[in-house]
Amino acid sequence: MALFLWLLADITDKKKSVMKQITLYVYQTIDGCPARTDKRVDDAILKADCLLLDEETYLDVFVNHPGWPLTEKETFVVAQVDCNLTEKQPVKFITEDAVGELSWMKAAGDGVMVAYGEGIAAVLLNSGLADEIVVVTLPKVAGGDEKVLRHITGDSAAWVVRSCKVLDGEKVRTVYGRV
Numbered sequence: 170m171a172l173f174l175w176l177l178a179d180i181t182d183k184k185k186s187v188m189k190q191i192t193l194y195v196y197q198t199i200d201g202c203p204a205r206t207d208k209r210v211d212d213a214i215l216k217a218d219c220l221l222l223d224e225e226t227y228l229d230v231f232v233n234h235p236g237w238p239l240t241e242k243e244t245f246v247v248a249q250v251d252c253n254l255t256e257k258q259p260v261k262f263i264t265e266d267a268v269g270e271l272s273w274m275k276a277a278g279d280g281v282m283v284a285y286g287e288g289i290a291a292v293l294l295n296s297g298l299a300d301e302i303v304v305v306t307l308p309k310v311a312g313g314d315e316k317v318l319r320h321i322t323g324d325s326a327a328w329v330v331r332s333c334k335v336l337d338g339e340k341v342r343t344v345y346g347r348v
Contacts, residue, residue: 189279191221191271192301193293195317202311203287209305209336210285214242218280221271223288224248231255245282247271247289268296290318297324302345305336 194213196204214220220242222230227246231237237255244260246253251262263270274282275298284293293299327348336342 189275189281190300191275191282191284191293191298192217192303193284193290193299195290195302195304196307197304197317198307198309198311200310200312201316201318202313203315203317204305204307204309204311206285207305207340209342210283213283213303214239216281217242217283219243219245219282221245221247221282221284221289223286223292224252225288226286227260228252228254245274247292267292268298271296271298287317287319291320294318294321295324297326300347301331302328304343304345306341306343308339 192213194206194210196206196210198204220239222244224246227244227248230239231254237258237260240258242259244258245263246260247263247267249264251264253260253262271292284290284299290299294302328345329348331344331346333341333343
């Protein structure tokens with residue numbers, strides 16, 4: 170009986186969606202204002218094991234895409250309350266102790282979790298959970314007070330540029346990694 174329970178626990182652990190690396194995607198203009206994502210984020214999401222969003226980004230995706238476009242990808246949403254509008258899709262809400270839950274998910278397995286959204290960026294960067302930041306800068310000046318990475322207090326981590334290249338002759342993609 171004990172062997173059966175141990176084997177059952179091992180099978181259950183393998184089914185959990187847990188990730189080891191968290192990559193945060195940021196799209197901005199030259200002056201740091203938010204910019205719309207492009208196909209490169211979609212490609213990153215398709216290659217990732219799952220997606221991590223904040224409540225505002227989740228609602229934005231839901232409102233701007235008929236149906237839920239991420240039917241093949243498990244999505245975790247960090248929010249104040251569970252406002253799941255996609256009940257038949259693989260969407261799970263994290264409403265309590267987001268840092269603790271994300272830390273557990275990160276430590277428990279391997280793979281890649283792609284994160285996108287201002288709120289989730291603050292959670293990941295303030296808690297030191299992000300392993301990599303991919304910043305795509307568009308050649309525009311938007312003006313205004315709204316910035317992509319607001320509410321970041323930081324965790325005093327050192328970051329290095331892992332790569333930097335021009336995309337489509339205009340956008341700059343910079344990948345930063347934690348030292």
